[in-house]
Amino acid sequence: MMVNKGEQMDQRELLSLEHYLKQYGQQAEIFAGQLELMEHARMEALAGIEALQGLFEADDSTVLLQIGGGASVRAKVPEPDKVLLNIGAEVIVERTNRDAVEFLKDRITEMDASEKRVAEALDRLRTQMNEIAKRIEQGYQQSVQAERGAKAASVDPDE
DSSP: OOOOTTSOOOHHHHHHHHHHHHHHHHHHHHHHHHHHHHHHHHHHHHHHHHHHHHHHHOSSOEEEEEEETTEEEEEEOSOTTEEEEEEETTEEEEEEHHHHHHHHHHHHHHHHHHHHHHHHHHHHHHHHHHHHHHHHHHHHHHHHHHHHHHHHHHSOTTO
16 A cells, blocks of 8 residues: 555545554554553552551551442451462462462563553554554645646636
């Protein structure tokens, strides 16, 4: 679909480019949503690490437990070194506090790598979108210039 500077882009090609731009825009929204979800999960894991470390190091094992609807209660954790950990696919295992912290740190490392790959894909997609947008603008400019040229040629200078 390359257009030489001397050739005028036809209407079908412009429509095709607009269609590609729209599709790429939708893909970019999906990637941006994925990045947002990954960042949210990353922040939750960091909060979990902080809470587990604080619980393990504290003299008093009282925590603030959210029970929903904006309500919280103070709860005493009888065994702060025993942590129930969701390792994926709704599988929950019991780990020591330190093992749970290490698992969450490893999960964050994996999320960082995934975020980087998605961000790179999003950057490549946005670059392609910019190139398509430039080609569309070029096509419209050529169309306007051709229209002006046709109007100028159709005006009879003797009238």
